[in-house]
Amino acid sequence: MPFVHRLKVSDDINTDYIISGRYKFKIQDEKELAKHIFEDLEEDFHKKIKPGDFLAAGNNFGCGSSREQAPIALRASGLKAVLAKSFARIFYRNAFNVGLCLIECETRFIDDLDELELDMENNLVKNITKGLNIDIKPVPRIMAEFLKSGGVVEYFKGKKGFNAIV
Amino acid sequence: MRQTIVEKIFSAHSGKRARSGDIIIANVDYCFGQDGTSALIIDSFRKMGVERVFDRDRFSMVIDHSAPSPNIGVSAIHDKMRGFSREHGVKLFDIGCGVCHQLIPESGHVTCGDLVIGADSHTCTYGALNAFASGVGSTDLAITLASGKNWFRVPDTIRININGRLPKGTYSKDAILHIIGDLGAAGATYKAAEIYGDIIDNISMDARFTVSNMVVEMGAKCGIMAADKKTLAWAKKHSVNEPKPVEADADARYSEIREYDFSELSPQVAMPHTVDNVCNIEEVEGTHIDEVYIGTCTNGRLEDLEIAARILKGKNVAPEVKLIITPASKTVFLDAIKKGYIDVFIDAGAVVNNPGCGPCVGTHQGVLADGENAFSTANRNFKGRMGNPNGNIYLGSPATAAATAIAGVIADPREYKKRL
Numbered sequence: 301m302p303f304v305h306r307l308k309v310s311d312d313i314n315t316d317y318i319i320s321g322r323y324k325f326k327i328q329d330e331k332e333l334a335k336h337i338f339e340d341l342e343e344d345f346h347k348k349i350k351p352g353d354f355l356a357a358g359n360n361f362g363c364g365s366s367r368e369q370a371p372i373a374l375r376a377s378g379l380k381a382v383l384a385k386s387f388a389r390i391f392y393r394n395a396f397n398v399g400l401c402l403i404e405c406e407t408r409f410i411d412d413l414d415e416l417e418l419d420m421e422n423n424l425v426k427n428i429t430k431g432l433n434i435d436i437k438p439v440p441r442i443m444a445e446f447l448k449s450g451g452v453v454e455y456f457k458g459k460k461g462f463n464a465i466v
Numbered sequence: 467m468r469q470t471i472v473e474k475i476f477s478a479h480s481g482k483r484a485r486s487g488d489i490i491i492a493n494v495d496y497c498f499g500q501d502g503t504s505a506l507i508i509d510s511f512r513k514m515g516v517e518r519v520f521d522r523d524r525f526s527m528v529i530d531h532s533a534p535s536p537n538i539g540v541s542a543i544h545d546k547m548r549g550f551s552r553e554h555g556v557k558l559f560d561i562g563c564g565v566c567h568q569l570i571p572e573s574g575h576v577t578c579g580d581l582v583i584g585a586d587s588h589t590c591t592y593g594a595l596n597a598f599a600s601g602v603g604s605t606d607l608a609i610t611l612a613s614g615k616n617w618f619r620v621p622d623t624i625r626i627n628i629n630g631r632l633p634k635g636t637y638s639k640d641a642i643l644h645i646i647g648d649l650g651a652a653g654a655t656y657k658a659a660e661i662y663g664d665i666i667d668n669i670s671m672d673a674r675f676t677v678s679n680m681v682v683e684m685g686a687k688c689g690i691m692a693a694d695k696k697t698l699a700w701a702k703k704h705s706v707n708e709p710k711p712v713e714a715d716a717d718a719r720y721s722e723i724r725e726y727d728f729s730e731l732s733p734q735v736a737m738p739h740t741v742d743n744v745c746n747i748e749e750v751e752g753t754h755i756d757e758v759y760i761g762t763c764t765n766g767r768l769e770d771l772e773i774a775a776r777i778l779k780g781k782n783v784a785p786e787v788k789l790i791i792t793p794a795s796k797t798v799f800l801d802a803i804k805k806g807y808i809d810v811f812i813d814a815g816a817v818v819n820n821p822g823c824g825p826c827v828g829t830h831q832g833v834l835a836d837g838e839n840a841f842s843t844a845n846r847n848f849k850g851r852m853g854n855p856n857g858n859i860y861l862g863s864p865a866t867a868a869a870t871a872i873a874g875v876i877a878d879p880r881e882y883k884k885r886l
Contacts, residue, residue: 312651312740316848320855321827324502325532326539340855360652363685364848366587368506368603388685389656390587394603442489442617452605453513461613 301428302380304354306412307341313357314364315391317341324369333369334376351378354418356410358384362391371395381418383407383425383436396443399451404437470623470718471690472658475598478712479581486622486719495580495707496524497610500566502531502827503585505543506604508550511611519554520614526557526575528566533822535561536830564795564821567591567679567763572795577701578693579710583610588763588845590686593661593678594671595701596693596711601682621658621687622721628663630729635880637773638673639765639843639863641665642680643734645726647744655685657721660714665728666691671700672769679764680845683741733879736861739849747866750876756838758783758871759852760864761792761824765843768798768805770864775807776885777868783815784874790832791816792824816871828853841870 307313323336338345349355355374361384362370371394374382381401395402403418405425410416415428425434439447449455469477469485476484479492499507504527511519519525527547535541544561551558559569567588576582578596583589585607592599602616610616628641646653659681666674674691681689691697693711701709732746760766760774771793783789791811793799799821802808811818825832826844834840834857842852847859862870865879865886879886 314848316846316851320850321502321531321829322850322853325543325829326537328505328539328542340850360655360685363651364587364846365502366585366601366603367502368605371603372506386652386655388652389687390601390603390682393606397603397605440489452609453510456609456612457514 301415302352302354303350304356304410304412304414304416305348306356307338307345309341310358312360312363315362315367315370316364318362318370319367319373324367330372330376333373337373337377346377349377349379352380353378354381354383354416355379356383356407358407359386361387362395363388366390366394368394368398371398371400375400383410396446397452399447401447405434409434467715468717468719469715470658470720471596471660471712471714472598472623472688473620474712475579475581476618476620478579484620486620488620489617490620491615491617492581493615494583494610496570496575496582497584497607498526498528498566498570499585499604499607500527500531501529501533501540501543501547503604503607504547507585507608507611508546510605510608514608514612516612519556519611522554522556525611526559527551528559528563528569529561530565530822531827532829533561533820540829561822562796562820564793564798565763565766565823568767568794568798571595572704572797574704574706577705577707577709578697579712583607583616587682588679590682590688591675591679591763593681593688593690594674596691596697598688598690600688621656623658623660624654625720625723626659626661626726627724628661628665628726628728630664630727631668632665632728633731634883634886635865635878636728636731636733637863637865638669638676640731640734641728642677643736643744643861644728644731646680646684646742647734647736649684651684651740651742653684654681657686659686659689661689661691667694670769671696672767675767676764683845733863733866735866735876736847738847738858738860741845741847741861747876747878750860751878753860753876754839755787755841755870755875757788757790757832757834757840758867759790759825759832759840759842759844760867761794761819762826762844763794764845765864766792766794766798768801770843771798771802771807772805773886774864774868775810777865777879777882778814778872779810781814781872783871787871787874788832789814789816789871790819790825792819793821795821825852841867841876843867
């Protein structure tokens, strides 16, 4: 079963923390980049993540710089989705654009290493460990389309431009 | 018609009446990337299989974040950017030209009423020019590079009125730091900010850019100001295109209105490790400082260098303090040389870098050692920002930075009253 991971910090986790500027300029291989996520906050954090796991945080996840290496590195680390009370806007767009799923929901009742199940059809996160169902904010239609296509580039190619979006 | 500035700009660029909450497709007037984001722009653009950029006069790339290159990886990125520029005939601002957020307006690519996106979060800087300008990621930028358009969710707007008169020794940097401290790092997330008031009316364009530059630090999508005589004079001098000033309707709908009076404001300092961790200078005066950095897209303009030069003239930087100064652009650099500021800096013991982002992003030109404290005029003080997670960064105005460099501890610029 997939587990959830939490950092010691909860709110305002910025893109410098997700992937430091030291690496974004140096490393262009996303798997390599993924080895450095959250390094300035907690060493070796990436080693805890198994494919399909979740990350949970508080408010304003992804604030700061526009670096797309942030959602790319998170996706490459194997995370299935990031759950937070709210996301910063540039990061929010970037994540769906590169095919990383973000879920807005109450995260107070999600602790480190709880077992989770994401049910997007019913807009629910099930916290198996605590026996709780948590409502999630539906993913906007346009974002869901991007996710389904594997990112906005693939979507754009498939639709031959933008006119089909709105 | 009850529209905000942003709703009007989105209406004009989408051909539909735009209201907050709408999702629209809008034409983009100008877009650009820098060396931290352009490699991914190029990759995404190529993946789309589009042969040509939508308009080669409406896109450019700027090599500013790590310039000149400090290592092989960055050199490869710069090389890729130069290659793309040659292949598509698009403008490249190479090393030494300056920071994108000074270059794009200075070279006339943005004017009143425009819609601009940049693959850099501080693109919001051009809100001071009465333009909708916002940061996006590389893939978003590539989509626009291919189509000339992008999709946007029309944001709610917070109206911020800044009145009173800034006391001597305080500047627009202190005003915006105070506002961010008050609203918090997420206080304006997903929203536009419209900024008005006596203080905005009375400050220069340089000082207005500082305010708009920092709105993203409270989550805002843009920080837009009305166009007045100063804006239009600036546009006339620099802009390639005719300015199309946009005003909000008198009864525009705001999600919130904030009022500030800064007549009694003290110099403000953002303490480690978040930009909204703001205090009056009195609370941190005397804190030991190892490195002082004056520059960046927030405070590397001519007026900023002038203030620093007035304080530093005839003085020496404290022993063992590194003072690093980076003019925001080649033009700013040349003007500062003509006015004698650079002589003052070098005499005082400063290191003057080539125009660019300098040590702000932590890749070169002044990386901190473990345990070192920096005082910087930049816009971010996140842990690790200046290249070392074991360093601490304080943020403030160029005046506070200059006073601090002389004292070797955080110092109040009001001590230099006669020079200000």
